[in-house]
Amino acid sequence: MSESVLERERIADIVNARLPDDELVDALREISALPLSAELMRLFIEETRKTVVGKEDLPSGTGLIDVSGTGGSGFAHFNTSTFCAFVLASGGVKVAKFGNRASRSGAGSADLLESMGIPLDLPAARVDEAIESAGVAFLFAPHYYPGLRKLASARKAVGQPTIFNHIGPLLNPVEPEYRVFGMSSQAVTLHAAEFLQESNASTLVVTSQSGLDELMPGSFNHVLFVNGGTIQDLSFRAGGASLFDGQDGKKLQFGLKHNIDVFRQLMDTRSVSENQPWLDLVCLNSGAGFFAAGITSDIESGIERARDLIISGHVKDTFKRARQVYEKCAA
Numbered sequence: 001m002s003e004s005v006l007e008r009e010r011i012a013d014i015v016n017a018r019l020p021d022d023e024l025v026d027a028l029r030e031i032s033a034l035p036l037s038a039e040l041m042r043l044f045i046e047e048t049r050k051t052v053v054g055k056e057d058l059p060s061g062t063g064l065i066d067v068s069g070t071g072g073s074g075f076a077h078f079n080t081s082t083f084c085a086f087v088l089a090s091g092g093v094k095v096a097k098f099g100n101r102a103s104r105s106g107a108g109s110a111d112l113l114e115s116m117g118i119p120l121d122l123p124a125a126r127v128d129e130a131i132e133s134a135g136v137a138f139l140f141a142p143h144y145y146p147g148l149r150k151l152a153s154a155r156k157a158v159g160q161p162t163i164f165n166h167i168g169p170l171l172n173p174v175e176p177e178y179r180v181f182g183m184s185s186q187a188v189t190l191h192a193a194e195f196l197q198e199s200n201a202s203t204l205v206v207t208s209q210s211g212l213d214e215l216m217p218g219s220f221n222h223v224l225f226v227n228g229g230t231i232q233d234l235s236f237r238a239g240g241a242s243l244f245d246g247q248d249g250k251k252l253q254f255g256l257k258h259n260i261d262v263f264r265q266l267m268d269t270r271s272v273s274e275n276q277p278w279l280d281l282v283c284l285n286s287g288a289g290f291f292a293a294g295i296t297s298d299i300e301s302g303i304e305r306a307r308d309l310i311i312s313g314h315v316k317d318t319f320k321r322a323r324q325v326y327e328k329c330a331a
Contacts, residue, residue, distance in 0.1 A: 006034075006040070006043070008043060008047065010027070011043050011044060011047050012047050012050075013027075014027050014028065014031070014151075015044065015047045015048050015050075015051065015147075015148075015151075016051065016147060016150075017147070017150035017151050017154070021153070021154060024151070024154040025154045025157045025158060028154055028155065028158045028162050028163075029158055031162065031163050032158060032160060032161070032162050032163065036163075036166060036188045036191050037191050038191050038192075038194035038195040038197075038198075040163065040191075041163075041166065041167055041170070041191060041192065041195045042195055042198070044163050044164070044167055045167050045170055045171065045195075048145065048148070048164075048167070048171055049171065049173075051145060051147045051148070052144050052145060052171075052173050053143075053144060053145075053146065054124035054143065054144055054173070055124075055144070055173045057123070057124035057125040057127075058124050058127055058128070058139075058173055058174050059096075059127060059128040059131065059174060060174070061096065061172075061174040061175040061176040061177050062177050063094055063177055064094050064095065064096040064131070064174055064176040064177060064178070065088060065093050065094070065095055065096070065176055065177070065178035065179065065180075065289055065292065065293050066095070066096055066097055066098055066169065066172050066174075066176045066178075066179050066180075067081040067084045067085060067088065067095075067097070067179070067180040067285065067286075067288075067289050068081050068097065068098060068099060068109075068169035068172075068179075068180075068181065068182065069081060069169065069181070069182030069183070069184070069213030069214050070161075070165050070166055070168060070169060070182065070183050070184060070213050071165065071168075071184070071213060077212060077214075077243070078258075078259055078262045078263075078278060078281065078282075079108070079109055079112045079259050079263075080214050080281055080282055080285050081097070081099075081109065081180075081182070081214065081285065082097070082099070082109045082112050082113060082263075083263060083266060083282045084180075084282055084285050084286045084289060085097045085136050085138075086136060086315050086318050086319045086322065087282060087283075087286040087289075087306050087309055087310060087315050088136075088286055088289045088290065088293070089134065089135030089136040089318050089322070090135070090309045090314040090315045090317070090318035091286075091290060091295065091305055091306070091309050091314075092135075092295065093135075093178075093289065093290065093293045093295060094131050094135055094136070095131070095135065095136040095137070096127070096131065096136075096137055096139060096172065096174045096176050097109065097136065097137070097138045097139065098138075098139045098141060098169060098171070098172035098173070098174075099113075099138065099139070099140070099141060100140070100141040100142065100168070109138070110138075110140055110141075111256055111259075112256065112259050112260065112263065113138055115256060115260055116260065116263060116319075116323075117323050117326075118138060118322065118323060118326050119326055119327075119330040120138070120140040120143075121140075121143075121330055122137065122138065122139075122140075122326065122329055122330050123329075123330075124143070124144075126329040126330075127139065127174075129325075129329055130322075130325055130326065130329050133321075133325045133329075134318070134321050134322040134324075134325040134326070135318060135321075135322070136318070136322055139172065139173065139174070141168075141171070144171075144173045145171065148164070151164065166183070166188060166192070169181055169182075170192075170195075170196075175199075175201075176201065177200065177201055177202065178201065178202050178203070178289070178292045178293040178294075179196075179201055179202075179203040179204070179292065180203070180204045180206065180285065180288045180289050180292055181196075181203055181204070181205050181206070182206050182207065182212075182213035182214040182215075183205065183206070183207050183213055184207060184211050184212065184213040185207060185211065186207050186222045189205045189206075189207055189222060189224055190224065190231075192205050193205045193224040193226050193231045194231070196226045197226055197229055197230075197231055201226070202225075202226070202227045202228075202292050202293070202294065203225075203226040203227070203292060204223055204224070204225055204226075204234070204288050204291070204292045205223070205224040205226065206221060206222065206223050206224075206288065207221070207222050208220075208221050208222075209221065209222070214281075214285050215238060215284045215285050215288055216238065216242070216243070216281070216284075217238050217239065217240030217241055217242055217243070217277065217280035217281055217284050218238065218239070218240055218241055218242030218243075218280075219237070219238060219242060220235070220236070220237045220238075221235060221236060221237070221238055222235045223235050223236065223288075225292075234299075236299075238284055239280075240276075240277075240280030240281075240283075240284060241276045241277040241280050242277065243277045243278075243281060262275070262278050265278070266278060266279065266282060266310065266315075267315065267316045267319060268316075269310075269311060269312070269313045269316060272310060272311060273311065279307070279310065282306065282310070283303045283304075283306040283307045283310070284299075284303055286302065286303075286305075286306035287299045287300065287301070287302030287303035287304075287305065287306050288302065289302065290302030290305055290306065
């Protein structure tokens with residue numbers, strides 16, 4: 001493996017798609033063949049952040065949280081982190097949710113939000129207003145990293161996840177103080193934790209035993225808590241109803257319509273308790289968010305807080321308020 005592929009200038013050429021198409025695909029394949037490391041993540045994140053636009057109009061990440069995953073698990077599942085954003089906002093945590101449209105899964109956060117009446121064209125200068133008024137704002141990745149569109153065809157040609165899949169959620173331009181960061185492989189979570197150890201963020205890096213890039217009820221979950229320059233292993237078996245076991249989840253097909261249906265069912269306070277597996281899923285991941293943000297002393301307490309907020313209708317009220325605020329701010 002050529003060392004030149006790790007030189008900063010070479011990485012800048014990859015990030016900015018300054019190479020011929022075939023050479024760009026080869027370079028991405030070379031990077032994908034390398035063992036992931038905190039240093040590799042840092043180099044690509046630093047170079048990619050140089051291409052961000054609109055950051056000067058965004059609020060500071062102080063006091064903000066992002067809950068997001070890398071995808072790539074191959075499992076069909078609900079867009080959990082998008083619903084969690086409204087749960088956390090209803091519980092007093094200010095959310096700056098960074099996301100995109102689906103590339104491999106049935107629905108990305110942007111697809112789901114747009115279908116639910118939350119427009120994606122919120123100007124950067126109004127993100128702070130949306131957060132202050134609704135408790136939550138959504139940052140559509142292509143608005144802030146338009147240059148990465150040039151890489152889309154090359155990444156697709158590689159035929160497997162690339163370094164950009166691993167670092168995607170970490171490119172949130174507000175650089176939030178708190179995170180729940182899901183990865184689809186336990187083997188790479190330590191490298192992400194080591195990278196985040198260099199920042200001031202309080203982060204839970206998580207993956208389920210089955211390989212889903214979020215916490216899974218009724219399953220063992222690998223959890224690394226990064227806080228104050230330390231990494232603590234908080235892995236645990238979660239209670240609740242399991243959605244699926246092992247490879248069964250890869251046989252399912254959950255598209256946008258399914259995501260919309262689950263989202264609405266969870267908002268319906270009359271029947272939410274009948275959808276126990278999905279309720280357990282969003283409460284578990286929201287509970288992790290409350291813990292990461294210091295709202296609760298442990299994840300379990302955060303789970304109960306999330307459940308109360310959903311069943312009481314507070315989350316539904318937050319969603320309605322967010323949609324009203326977005327109609328005003330995106331106009």
